Amino acid sequence: MNLKSFKEMLKKIFLAIFVVAGLACKGDPRVGTKVDGSNNLQPDAKQAIVVKDLVRLMETQHYKKVRVNDSLSSLIFSNLLNAVDEGKNYFLASDISEFEQYRLTMDDDLRSGDLSVMFLMFNTYQRRYNERIKYSLSQIEKPYSFNSNSTYIFDRSKMPWFKSTTEADELWSKRVEYELLNLKLAGSDATKSAMTMKKRYENLLSQSTKTNNQDAFQTIMDAFTGAIDPHTNYFNPRNAQGFRESMAGSFEGIGARLILENEVVRVAEVIPGGPAFKANTLKVNDRIIGVAQGDADFEDVIGLRIDNTVSKIKGKKGTIVRLKVIPAGQELSAKPEIISLVRDRVLMQEQLAKKIIKNISSGGKTYKVGIIEIPSFYMDFDEYRAGNPAYQSVSRDVRRILDTLKQQSVDAVLIDLRSNGGGSLQEAIELTGLFIKTGPVVQVKNFRNSIQVDNDRNPDIAWTGPLGVMTDRLSASASEIFAAAIQDYGRGIIMGTQTYGKGTVQSAMDMAQVISQADKLLLMAQSKNSDAEMVSSATSGPQFGQINITMAKFYRVNGSSTQNKGVVPDIQFPMIYPADKVGESSEPAALPWDTIVSSRFTTVSDLSSIKSILLNQHDKRMKSSLDYKYLLEDIAEIKKREAETTVTLNEAQLKKERDEQDAKNLIRENQRRLAQGLLVLKKGEAKSKDESDFIRDESLKIMGDIIELEKSNKLSMKY
Numbered sequence: 001m002n003l004k005s006f007k008e009m010l011k012k013i014f015l016a017i018f019v020v021a022g023l024a025c026k027g028d029p030r031v032g033t034k035v036d037g038s039n040n041l042q043p044d045a046k047q048a049i050v051v052k053d054l055v056r057l058m059e060t061q062h063y064k065k066v067r068v069n070d071s072l073s074s075l076i077f078s079n080l081l082n083a084v085d086e087g088k089n090y091f092l093a094s095d096i097s098e099f100e101q102y103r104l105t106m107d108d109d110l111r112s113g114d115l116s117v118m119f120l121m122f123n124t125y126q127r128r129y130n131e132r133i134k135y136s137l138s139q140i141e142k143p144y145s146f147n148s149n150s151t152y153i154f155d156r157s158k159m160p161w162f163k164s165t166t167e168a169d170e171l172w173s174k175r176v177e178y179e180l181l182n183l184k185l186a187g188s189d190a191t192k193s194a195m196t197m198k199k200r201y202e203n204l205l206s207q208s209t210k211t212n213n214q215d216a217f218q219t220i221m222d223a224f225t226g227a228i229d230p231h232t233n234y235f236n237p238r239n240a241q242g243f244r245e246s247m248a249g250s251f252e253g254i255g256a257r258l259i260l261e262n263e264v265v266r267v268a269e270v271i272p273g274g275p276a277f278k279a280n281t282l283k284v285n286d287r288i289i290g291v292a293q294g295d296a297d298f299e300d301v302i303g304l305r306i307d308n309t310v311s312k313i314k315g316k317k318g319t320i321v322r323l324k325v326i327p328a329g330q331e332l333s334a335k336p337e338i339i340s341l342v343r344d345r346v347l348m349q350e351q352l353a354k355k356i357i358k359n360i361s362s363g364g365k366t367y368k369v370g371i372i373e374i375p376s377f378y379m380d381f382d383e384y385r386a387g388n389p390a391y392q393s394v395s396r397d398v399r400r401i402l403d404t405l406k407q408q409s410v411d412a413v414l415i416d417l418r419s420n421g422g423g424s425l426q427e428a429i430e431l432t433g434l435f436i437k438t439g440p441v442v443q444v445k446n447f448r449n450s451i452q453v454d455n456d457r458n459p460d461i462a463w464t465g466p467l468g469v470m471t472d473r474l475s476a477s478a479s480e481i482f483a484a485a486i487q488d489y490g491r492g493i494i495m496g497t498q499t500y501g502k503g504t505v506q507s508a509m510d511m512a513q514v515i516s517q518a519d520k521l522l523l524m525a526q527s528k529n530s531d532a533e534m535v536s537s538a539t540s541g542p543q544f545g546q547i548n549i550t551m552a553k554f555y556r557v558n559g560s561s562t563q564n565k566g567v568v569p570d571i572q573f574p575m576i577y578p579a580d581k582v583g584e585s586s587e588p589a590a591l592p593w594d595t596i597v598s599s600r601f602t603t604v605s606d607l608s609s610i611k612s613i614l615l616n617q618h619d620k621r622m623k624s625s626l627d628y629k630y631l632l633e634d635i636a637e638i639k640k641r642e643a644e645t646t647v648t649l650n651e652a653q654l655k656k657e658r659d660e661q662d663a664k665n666l667i668r669e670n671q672r673r674l675a676q677g678l679l680v681l682k683k684g685e686a687k688s689k690d691e692s693d694f695i696r697d698e699s700l701k702i703m704g705d706i707i708e709l710e711k712s713n714k715l716s717m718k719y
Contacts, residue, residue: 041213047213051220053514106118151174152174152175156171233547249376267284271349282325290324352375376422377394393424415482422479434461437459438458439456440453440600442481446551469492472577480562497569558599559595571611626672627692666681
């Protein structure tokens with residue numbers, strides 16, 4: 001994440017959309033009526049069953065064996081408030097006062113499956129949300145001079161809740177003023193800006209009406225599981241499907257990324273290799289207004305939620321879907337085209353491992369380094385269980401890449417795990433096995449305190465040459481298992497920043513396997529359906545969702561946990577992400593760091609002697625590096641901006657601040673470009689997206705140092 005985008009995240013300038021419905025609530029007189037446009041959704045019987053059985057599961061099989069009691073209830077209460085209104089932009093102090101009576105009763109409600117209190121909070125939230133959006137719409141046409149000395153408070157998270165609607169109105173009027181000022185500074189005239197803002201807020205209201213009880217239940221479960229530990233997660237049926245697709249790196253459908261724009265689905269991307277790409281009939285910016293399954297009639301999808309439309313377009317491999325499409329550039333009233341596509345398995349290319357070859361100079365010689373970027377530790381579990389020998393997995397893909405790199409005679413390999421949040425534990429073991437002969441890779445201690453050592457048993461080594469691994473603060477879980485094993489075995493040099501620190505293992509369970517027999521019978525009685533086959537269908541598959549529950553903790557082969565502390569690189573770079581805000585150590589409910597007995601393993605080499613040489617050469621380069629100097633300045637700037645909570649609404653002042661920052665950035669960029677022999681940029685000219693990656697460039701130079709040390713026999717591997 002660059003400095004600009006990180007600042008935007010910190011400031012929370014843009015409207016956070018928690019579109020949540022008001023649900024049936026204990027003691028809520030609004031039940032069964034429309035309140036200010038809110039949806040009045042009811043929690044269903046399945047959700048009540050799920051939450052009851054989740055309480056039992058957490059108390060008996062979670063690694064912590066946590067007790068769902070008043071103490072946890074208070075955390076759940078706070079989590080729920082933060083989930084919908086962390087910035088304190090919607091609720092009134094009177095709302096919070098009303099809620100406080102329930103702070104210590106949520107544990108009892110969850111245990112009994114009574115969700116009404118939590119939905120009372122959602123009801124109130126949505127009412128306040130709609131009030132704020134409607135009020136904002138009323139402020140758009142107001143005349144704003146943009147020459148006052150007023151400020152807009154963009155971060156209210158540490159302030160008291162609004163005392164009154166009048167106080168809320170004042171903030172939101174300034175929010176609208178700030179958004180209009182942004183549009184003006186971007187070159188939009190007053191009429192166009194008003195139209196843009198009106199459409200923006202009307203869309204927010206429209207989407208609010210489309211919320212269903214699964215959305216509400218998902219947020220409630222996030223508040224519940226998040227109070228236990230950061231990585232125990234419940235996924236409602238639709239989100240469970242998305243999780244499985246993410247883990248597999250593939251899905252079954254037509255291969256198009258869709259977005260909702262003004263109530264109409266637009267094609268944002270046609271994924272290379274998918275059915276739509278091969279057919280060459282669906283284009284970027286085409287709008288889909290109807291969907292039909294095979295020869296069935298078309299369903300109108302204008303105004304539907306994006307996930308509902310996507311679910312109609314996705315489907316099993318080999319089936320046919322027809323789309324009613326308005327071609328890009330044509331009016332919505334134009335005659336639509338009918339496109340027929342055969343669904344297939346689509347690879348999510350951006351999530352798959354890929355290679356880049358870079359030439360570097362070191363010691364007066366030029367070397368080739370193969371960089372393997374690994375976005376996640378993916379594995380298609382469904383295809384694997386089905387016995388498909390060609391199932392997708394990161395270790396299989398990397399093995400093929402390494403074979404290609406060897407054919408291209410690279411001198412070293414650099415694994416890029418930056419922003420890799422993890423994935424399959426088994427794939428972390430398999431990937432490590434590509435670089436060592438045999439031996440333990442990770443130790444796992446389960447909730448019964450039993451320790452299992454997971455080994456690489458395949459003596460085949462896919463790459464025996466110099467190896468480096470890049471990490472950052474967002475490298476987590478399986479990334480940390482791999483990086484730690486490579487470090488402990490002395491197999492390669494780790495470069496970057498301290499990793500996330502997620503040292504826990506989750507087991508994914510279909511909630512149908514968790515539901516008790518008694519609850520299945522209860523569901524049957526409530527549905528008044530004695531058909532055994534019907535009941536079986538209702539209590540299996542994805543209908544209850546999925547729980548990823550923390551049931552174990554993993555440890556390095558040397559016995560140290562990566563939990564909380566993560567992996568500390570051999571060559572460290574400054575961390576741009578604040579450690580107190582990003583990482584396991586910033587999570588209140590995170591498990592602690594600890595150690596167990598080391599497993600028995602034989603190192604490949606002792607890299608301690610060359611680490612000091614590499615660090616010395618790295619430090620010398622950093623002393624004269626403009627990029628390094630700018631990185632330190634950016635980190636200092638971020639720390640400074642963290643304390644800011646307001647922004648000026650004076651046009652001249654805001655423009656001056658932004659112009660000065662833009663000018664400073666341009667000077668810095670051109671100084672860097674001149675040092676690299678590149679052409680300088682003019683004001684307003686954008687640089688190429690892949691032009692600069694300082695961390696990778698310096699990591700490549702470190703790899704050049706390693707190659708030189710190997711060639712001078714100062715580095716040797718013993719397998």
